[in-house]
Amino acid sequence: MEVIQVLHMNGSGAGDFSYANNSLLQSKVISMTRPIAEEAINNLYCSTFPTSFTIADLGCSSGPNTLMAVSQLIKTVENSRQKLNKKPIEYQVLLNDLPGNDFNTIFKSLPNFLENLKMEIGGDVGPCLFTGVPGSFYGRLFPSKSVHFIHSSYSLHWLSKVPQGLEESKRNIYLVNASPKRVVKAYYKQFQEDFELFLxxxxxxxxxxxxxxxxxxxxxxxxxxxxxxxxxxxxLALALNDMVSQVFFFQNYIINFPKICC
Incomplete structure (x- = not known):
């Protein structure tokens, strides 16, 4: 089965095991890189002064982190626009993740998000239009020459597929100290191909x-x-191996139980 069909962050809205309630690390990373993103988008706006501005977030997932980055970027542009007394501009926000992502939770949170954003920025903020774009970013997602600013946080280290040549990596789900050089090269080659295609x-x-x-x-x-x-x-590999061992143990126990009773 293709990775794109099964891989996604855990949804379940705001449940205890949802990504939304278990993504503090990712939130901290977005905060740490905030000055870099703000400087980049501010320089872009001030050098072109577009009347419409398209922002794409790749690997947006769901929950507060999804709109956290978008909010920061729009506020940065609006701060410069208002200081320069430019007319309000239209924002197009493209939220991308794999098809299994919990987009419904994102869409449900948009009305409150937009209301709060307008209150924080001011009444003259232009329209903010949101679109969900399901699909792998290891392929085309948007029309040619259509996006001004692309943001992606903690997503690009995920590969597009399981690398070929992992037959020697038994009982492991990633690289370990004992991994043969062929396995290391297989992961490296897959990342090179993926990142080149992404760019x-x-x-x-x-x-x-x-x-x-x-x-x-x-x-x-x-x-x-x-x-x-x-x-x-x-x-995680050790935990999965233990689970598999327990499954085999109980299967053998169930199969042999009638023999023991007889």
């Missing part, structure tokens, strides 16, 4: 002079199995 597609979709701010997981160490980025997956 190619975005280059076709951005207007001339458009900007992007991309935040993705990285590491300081040259070791690809460093605990900086892989340790959590190693722990």
């Amino acid at each position: 190619k597609c975005r280059g076709e979709e951005l207007v001339k002079g458009g900007s992007m701010v991309l935040t993705l997981l990285g590491r300081r160490s040259q070791d690809p199995t460093s605990k900086e980025c892989c340790y959590i997956w190693e722990l």
